[in-house]
Amino acid sequence: MSRLSLVLLAATTLAAQSSKYGAGQPATPAQIRDLGAAIAPDGTGLPEGSGTVAAGREVFKTHCARCHGENAGGGVGGNLVGGQGTLATARPIKTVGSYWPYATTVWDYTNRAMPFDQPGLLKADEVYAVVAYMLNLNGIVGNDQVMDAKSLPKVKMPNRDGFISDPRPDRAKKAKPKATREASKPKS
Secondary structure, three states: OOHHHHHHHHHHHHHHHOHHHOOOOOOOHHHHHHOOOOOOOOOOOOOOOEEEHHHHHHHHHHHOHHHHOOOOOOOOOOOOOOOOOOOOOOOOOOOOOOOOOOHHHHHHHHHHHOOOOOOOOOOHHHHHHHHHHHHHHOOOOOOOOEEEOOOHHHOOOOOHHHEEEOOOHHHOOOEEEHHHHHHHOOOO
16 A cells, blocks of 8 residues: 555545544543542542452452463463562562552452453452452452452552652642652662
8 A cells, every 4th residue: 555545544534533524422421420430549439349358269260360360370461469579670570469559449440441351240349359359369458358448448558659749740640650760760
């Protein structure tokens, strides 16, 4: 295909997507609401429900192990355990236990995106349970821990203090991983 053909194809595609041709539309408030609530670090937005480590082990076995491995050590999907103390090394291992700053973020991601082939399949109780199990595998919570909207935000993740706010005025509400800052410092 010639360059001219590619340019014409791109221009046609862009023109067809413009509002002039009625393609696409702004999302309605209902469509945005249907995407689900964003879960804040303090737990705002978490639904009712609860889950135990034991129940999470079963949920993990049924819905997660085929990608993340039997003990969450990785497979087709990423490794979910270990990695503590590696973020400032040349080969950081980013897992639930080493990288994620808030347990509520783990809940939100799991709820929205997992299982990979059926995102959103798990009910709130199952998400609480599988998060309790992942936190337990990482040594963050005990075997008899129950996770719910009150207990989950209280979990102190190992890397909670590893993110800081970016001081630039246009980035005031975004955080930058501490390990990235350390790696970008000039060597003396």
